[in-house]
Amino acid sequence: MVTLEVPEVRPSIGNVQEAIGAMGRAARAAARVLANAPRARKDAALEAAAVAIRDRLPHILEANARDVENARAHGLSEAGLDRLRLDEARTGSIATGLEAVAALDDPVGAEIARWRRPNGLDIARVRTPLGVVGVIYESRPNVTADAGALCLKAGNASILRGGSESFASSKAIHECLVLGLEDAGLPKAAIQRVPTTDRAAVGAMLAMAEHIDVIVPRGGRSLIERVQREARMPVFAHLEGLCHVYLHAAADPARARAIAFNAKMRRVSVCGAAETLLCDRAAAASLLPPILDDLAAAGCEIRGDAATRALDPRVVEATEADWRTEYLEPIIAVRQVEGLDAALEHIDAFGSHHTDAIVTEDVAAAARFLAEVDSAIVVHNASTQFADGGEFGMGAEIGISTGRMHARGPVGVEQLTSFKYLVRGHGQTRP
Amino acid sequence: MVTLEVPEVRPSIGNVQEAIGAMGRAARAAARVLANAPRARKDAALEAAAVAIRDRLPHILEANARDVENARAHGLSEAGLDRLRLDEARTGSIATGLEAVAALDDPVGAEIARWRRPNGLDIARVRTPLGVVGVIYESRPNVTADAGALCLKAGNASILRGGSESFASSKAIHECLVLGLEDAGLPKAAIQRVPTTDRAAVGAMLAMAEHIDVIVPRGGRSLIERVQREARMPVFAHLEGLCHVYLHAAADPARARAIAFNAKMRRVSVCGAAETLLCDRAAAASLLPPILDDLAAAGCEIRGDAATRALDPRVVEATEADWRTEYLEPIIAVRQVEGLDAALEHIDAFGSHHTDAIVTEDVAAAARFLAEVDSAIVVHNASTQFADGGEFGMGAEIGISTGRMHARGPVGVEQLTSFKYLVRGHGQTRP
Numbered sequence: 078m079v080t081l082e083v084p085e086v087r088p089s090i091g092n093v094q095e096a097i098g099a100m101g102r103a104a105r106a107a108a109r110v111l112a113n114a115p116r117a118r119k120d121a122a123l124e125a126a127a128v129a130i131r132d133r134l135p136h137i138l139e140a141n142a143r144d145v146e147n148a149r150a151h152g153l154s155e156a157g158l159d160r161l162r163l164d165e166a167r168t169g170s171i172a173t174g175l176e177a178v179a180a181l182d183d184p185v186g187a188e189i190a191r192w193r194r195p196n197g198l199d200i201a202r203v204r205t206p207l208g209v210v211g212v213i214y215e216s217r218p219n220v221t222a223d224a225g226a227l228c229l230k231a232g233n234a235s236i237l238r239g240g241s242e243s244f245a246s247s248k249a250i251h252e253c254l255v256l257g258l259e260d261a262g263l264p265k266a267a268i269q270r271v272p273t274t275d276r277a278a279v280g281a282m283l284a285m286a287e288h289i290d291v292i293v294p295r296g297g298r299s300l301i302e303r304v305q306r307e308a309r310m311p312v313f314a315h316l317e318g319l320c321h322v323y324l325h326a327a328a329d330p331a332r333a334r335a336i337a338f339n340a341k342m343r344r345v346s347v348c349g350a351a352e353t354l355l356c357d358r359a360a361a362a363s364l365l366p367p368i369l370d371d372l373a374a375a376g377c378e379i380r381g382d383a384a385t386r387a388l389d390p391r392v393v394e395a396t397e398a399d400w401r402t403e404y405l406e407p408i409i410a411v412r413q414v415e416g417l418d419a420a421l422e423h424i425d426a427f428g429s430h431h432t433d434a435i436v437t438e439d440v441a442a443a444a445r446f447l448a449e450v451d452s453a454i455v456v457h458n459a460s461t462q463f464a465d466g467g468e469f470g471m472g473a474e475i476g477i478s479t480g481r482m483h484a485r486g487p488v489g490v491e492q493l494t495s496f497k498y499l500v501r502g503h504g505q506t507r508p
Numbered sequence: 509m510v511t512l513e514v515p516e517v518r519p520s521i522g523n524v525q526e527a528i529g530a531m532g533r534a535a536r537a538a539a540r541v542l543a544n545a546p547r548a549r550k551d552a553a554l555e556a557a558a559v560a561i562r563d564r565l566p567h568i569l570e571a572n573a574r575d576v577e578n579a580r581a582h583g584l585s586e587a588g589l590d591r592l593r594l595d596e597a598r599t600g601s602i603a604t605g606l607e608a609v610a611a612l613d614d615p616v617g618a619e620i621a622r623w624r625r626p627n628g629l630d631i632a633r634v635r636t637p638l639g640v641v642g643v644i645y646e647s648r649p650n651v652t653a654d655a656g657a658l659c660l661k662a663g664n665a666s667i668l669r670g671g672s673e674s675f676a677s678s679k680a681i682h683e684c685l686v687l688g689l690e691d692a693g694l695p696k697a698a699i700q701r702v703p704t705t706d707r708a709a710v711g712a713m714l715a716m717a718e719h720i721d722v723i724v725p726r727g728g729r730s731l732i733e734r735v736q737r738e739a740r741m742p743v744f745a746h747l748e749g750l751c752h753v754y755l756h757a758a759a760d761p762a763r764a765r766a767i768a769f770n771a772k773m774r775r776v777s778v779c780g781a782a783e784t785l786l787c788d789r790a791a792a793a794s795l796l797p798p799i800l801d802d803l804a805a806a807g808c809e810i811r812g813d814a815a816t817r818a819l820d821p822r823v824v825e826a827t828e829a830d831w832r833t834e835y836l837e838p839i840i841a842v843r844q845v846e847g848l849d850a851a852l853e854h855i856d857a858f859g860s861h862h863t864d865a866i867v868t869e870d871v872a873a874a875a876r877f878l879a880e881v882d883s884a885i886v887v888h889n890a891s892t893q894f895a896d897g898g899e900f901g902m903g904a905e906i907g908i909s910t911g912r913m914h915a916r917g918p919v920g921v922e923q924l925t926s927f928k929y930l931v932r933g934h935g936q937t938r939p
Contacts, residue, residue, distance in 0.1 A: 109856075112880075112882065113879065113880055186879065192901065194899070194900075194901055198890060198894060198899075200900060200901075205882065205912075207912055207913075208912060290912060290913075291913065311742060311913045329935070331935070332934075332935040335935060335937050336935065336937060338937075339937035339938060340937075343937070343938055425540075443932075447930045447932075448544065448617065449543075449544055451543065451636065451928070452928065453928055453929065454928065454929045454931060455928060455929070455930055455931070456931040456932075456933065457930075457931070457932045457933060458932070458933045458934055458935055458936075459629060459931055459932075459933025459934075459935070459936040459937070460936065460937045460938050462937075462938040463629060463931060463933075463936070463938055468625070468629075468938065469625075469631060469929070470623065470625055470631075481636075481638055481639060481721060481926035482638075482721075482722065482742045482913060482914045482926070483913045483914040485926055485927060485928060486928070486929050495912035495913070495916055496916060497882070497883065497884055497885065497886060497916060497917070498884065498885045498886070498900070498917050499878045499886055499888075500885060500886070500887040500888070500890055500894060501874075501878075501887075501888045501889070501890075502887065502888060502889045502890025502894075503763075503889055503890075504760070504762075504763040504766060504767065504889055504890070505889075505890040505891065505894070506766050506767060506769075506770035506771075506774070506890070506891045506893075507770060507774055507891050507893040507894055507899065
């Protein structure tokens with residue numbers, strides 16, 4: 078994750094506390110309207126926003142060019158600039174993303190469960206919106222559209238606070254969302270954007286528990302830590318994705334090779350990328366060499382324990398700090414373990430409860446791993462890089478939560494809802 | 509709810525921070541064992557605890573008698589003494605309550621959903637324990653058994669901090685729970701009791717986010733407010749149950765009469781008791797008089813708006829404060845409204861989002877009320893006093909949550925769990 082390298086953008090919005098407070102009250106009022114808005118109206122807003130994004134392509138690209146220029150002048154890395162940059166294809170993806178969210182089933186009002194009591198009471202559990210969602214994010218401009226759209230679909234108002242790098246791009250995209258809302262006759266305050274990157278605005282949001290029901294931070298470690306420390310409302314976040322691939326002695330060598338390489342190298346910067354490879358000592362001599370070859374050939378630095386260094390001279394020494402490090406880079410830590418229990422112990426001690434995988438043909442070992450690893454996503458014989466709402470079939474996600482409360486794993490539209498009980502009777506009184 | 513009237517009990521437990529910290533670490537270690545404990549072992553612990561409670565009846569009653577004597581000496585009200593007092597029947601109910609929790613389905617490992625992706629990945633969402641639950645409660649000694657048992661069944665370790673009134677009773681009951689744990693070979697630290705009512709222990713619990721995953725406060729308003737203000741972890745709580753019964757113009761008079769009376773008077777001290785009766789002005793002259801007769805005959809004080817006072821001279825004047833008051837006493841506020849929209853507005857403005865009911869034979873009006881009232885439980889043609897985990901068929905509850913996150917409404921064993929995703933593949937890598 079990129080941390081802020083571009084200075085704050087502080088248009089004059091008067092007193093930050095007051096401005097954020099006014100946004101909160103407007104969001105709460107909009108949330109009341111959204112909670113009872115029919116599906117067709119929410120979808121119409123998203124579809125109109127997609128049209129607006131296509132219509133305003135030149136304007137969006139011009140705004141983005143200013144962001145990129147500004148970020149380059151302030152020394153943002155090439156990787157950071159790439160994440161920031163929009164072109165016609167990427168902007169088109171933002172529009173089709175809005176349409177994809179519109180096409181999702183409406184979660185609001187959906188029956189999760191329904192049963193009848195012996196006294197004849199009919200009890201249904203149905204989804205409701207959460208209320209107001211605050212999203213605090215850095216860099217990528219598409220988050221403005223994705224987060225706003227997911228919140229709207231789930232019947233929630235949102236307050237979006239993007240980073241300074243993508244300030245102009247986010248503003249241009251947000252304008253399209255507002256056009257969509259107006260077009261569909263929904264309140265403009267359904268998706269609001271904080272028009273400053275003054276960090277005091279973040280503090281004001283985190284304190285405003287009466288008007289923001291949940292905060293979703295997306296960004297670097299310091300942002301997440303600040304939000305978790307200061308927020309007076311629940312937070313859906315993951316601090317880090319320290320994901321493991323464990324090669325059990327009964328792993329199929331071809332599967333182990335393909336999965337280990339994909340889990341690390343498909344994209345090294347995503348939270349589902351593997352950071353540590355564990356391998357049963359008994360099978361290390363047969364399983365590891367081709368995997369280490371693949372990794373080394375792809376330019377991945379390999380840090381290993383003594384046993385792994387003994388196998389391959391390209392492996393440099395790993396220290397305990399390596400078991401605790403989310404590299405998000407082409408670096409992998411490799412450790413040999415004495416079987417399943419030792420692997421479970423390592424993952425419990427050093428993992429971040431995000432996504433962990435076992436590769437084995439041993440059904441009992443797989444079952445134990447699935448049952449005992451306490452992570453949001455536990456995988457058998459597949460890559461950790463499937464840790465993604467889209468890959469799970471949720472359509473889109475606002476992030477992945479490593480918390481245990483309410484939302485765990487990919488946070489899609491359903492996870493952005495609450496629920497209530499509907500009790501239908503015919504005059505029942507309680508004895 | 510009774511607020512603390514009995515002085516703190518402060519046995520010497522050394523430094524409170526250190527003592528609570530040690531309990532937290534022990535709970536975390538116990539939670540790891542419980543998370544993978546088979547159902548039979550958890551149930552055996554609960555059944556053995558029930559046996560111990562029956563075996564130790566004289567000891568428990570003797571401890572309770574000391575509590576009652578102490579509370580009486582410190583001026584606890586008769587209602588408070590009644591809540592505190594145990595006899596053979598009530599103690600027997602505690603034992604059968606433990607057996608009832610043992611008989612519930614084990615939520616841990618239960619599949620909530622399962623689907624297959626086009627690439628062949630099999631994804632299951634299964635219940636897991638939450639971890640460590642802190643329960644902070646006042647007065648009633650049975651909470652020690654109920655809360656400890658529900659947490660254990662859901663695979664959670666618990667740290668129970670009871671009030672000073674029931675200090676000796678809770679200690680005696682807790683000893684039985686520990687005997688059950690030992691008997692079943694589970695760690696004693698699976699259900700711990702804070703051996704002091706020093707309020708500093710509450711502060712230490714609320715700060716210990718690394719070892720307590722969720723806090724459940726049960727007690728008076730000042731306790732709940734303190735917990736919501738100070739807790740550094742999620743809280744399952746309801747501040748108050750300001751429940752409404754709304755008599756729509758198309759209400760069946762007999763149903764309206766029975767439901768209104770039951771909702772208020774069955775038990776006035778429970779959170780699901782109605783506090784405000786709303787009635788469509790057009791039907792007030794026909795619907796209200798028999799209801800006001802019933803309430804007055806049962807000794808309920810009636811506070812009403814001008815229109816209601818004009819109907820019945822026994823009605824005293826209600827002020828706006830009455831619309832905002834959770835009486836928990838035989839007092840009811842009555843207001844006439846101009847139809848469904850006005851009723852919805854009143855409930856939104858003054859309610860506590862706990863439980864609200866409409867009485868009507870008009871299907872469309874009922875549907876709008878169920879959809880639009882933003883409360884944990886919304887009822888059509890039945891009493892608000894059904895707001896209870898047992899009445900919902902959940903077996904038992906640790907409380908009712910008016911929050912929107914994770915648990916809303918009755919908090920039973922399922923609400924005391926989290927979940928994780930199990931992804932089963934056959935070598936899939938992400939393209």
